[in-house]
Amino acid sequence: MAPQRQALLLSSSNCHGYSILEFAKQEICNILKKNNVTELVFIPFAQKDYDGYTAKIKEVIEPWGFAVTGLHSYTNLIERINCAKAIFVGGGNTFVLLKTLYEKNLIQVIRDRVHEGSLVYIGSSAGTNVATKSINTTNDMPIVYPPTFEAIGIVPFNINPHYIDVISETHKGETRDQRIYEYLETAHCSPVLGLKEGSMLHIDGHKLTIKGIAGAVLFQKTDKKPLVIDPDTDVSFLFQQDKEL
């Protein structure tokens, strides 16, 4: 068990009606201040333009009182993670992100430091997918082949970010709910948390809380319908799945 984990997993950086990350400002500021963080290392590997992406996040977060540096600008990435107090893993393509993190040998060092409680993890969208048990429930297109779908494992279950389930009368592709239930039917016992845009999962040791404005939905193998979860609900029971950590 890892009582120290400090993490904030956002469904997305953008939310309708808000500027980028605005809906999550209070939660991001709280977790960083609580852990005496003054500098955030940004990991832009889910997108192509590392400099541009880092500049965009810097422009949003620095006015909140935290310095932002891009991990890609350092020569020794593992060393930089080892001396960081907090990272922000940005969204983009989940397959590209996971593959790059493995190629740069960053998975294990991030996992170890988050689990020992010395590194605050903030992730958004693809950055949230790679923080969970595996990327099996990403919405992204598999444009590159990662060495495994297993991910950092800060939580022992899966998250589906940008969760939405619109049923189209004319389009015949599978709905989001069908896709997630197909995953659960393929011998997966751990649940899937669907985070609506504007929603996030706050991890404080063993305490898990849904934060933000939009709420979440929980899919479990034994339930026929997903469980609707309102903002500010304690979902610490999800750590009961945590047998390995």
Next chain:
Amino acid sequence: MAPQRQALLLSSSNCHGYSILEFAKQEICNILKKNNVTELVFIPFAQKDYDGYTAKIKEVIEPWGFAVTGLHSYTNLIERINCAKAIFVGGGNTFVLLKTLYEKNLIQVIRDRVHEGSLVYIGSSAGTNVATKSINTTNDMPIVYPPTFEAIGIVPFNINPHYIDVISETHKGETRDQRIYEYLETAHCSPVLGLKEGSMLHIDGHKLTIKGIAGAVLFQKTDKKPLVIDPDTDVSFLFQQDKEL
């Protein structure tokens, strides 16, 4: 080069306003009759209920004058493919389908027999994805991890089935077009053909034609906008990408 290939790659089995496979009936009957096929071997591995799925397809296709048997009901699958004249690879989850085809050692035998012109290939949705160069442009959720994303390679490019590009003002996930362009930007030179529901690609030797009622869209690395393709358009130029086959 493989002048003999005979294949029909459907965007989906369902199309708004039609019963299952109805929009493709004429094309399916044509390709089977032209190749003197009286029996179709159905491959149900993209879904869980092999018997139920096979029964559903049998109910639709047998009244058209062709016997349908499920591949899963045979003990020696490779031998069954080797003596088949035509296969129908049904839709479902593309990752599950590709993984199962590799596990059962069916990729190479299907590839060889289609390329030598002795096996007619009909695929729908996931069955279309696995017929192309790779499954990198599937819309499906990666619920299982296949040994590679490389696929059967009947055509030397990618297809995106169920192609649609609806831009939502409120939902912030990537659009279909953005996802496909991200794929092309990741060093992929071969194009991506987006097949709208109700559309299919007909392969007759070196002649490629868009058939059906809905048309297609072609994404190329050098173009900023996808090219709209009407039904009954000859797209044989796509075989120019074919360097290996």
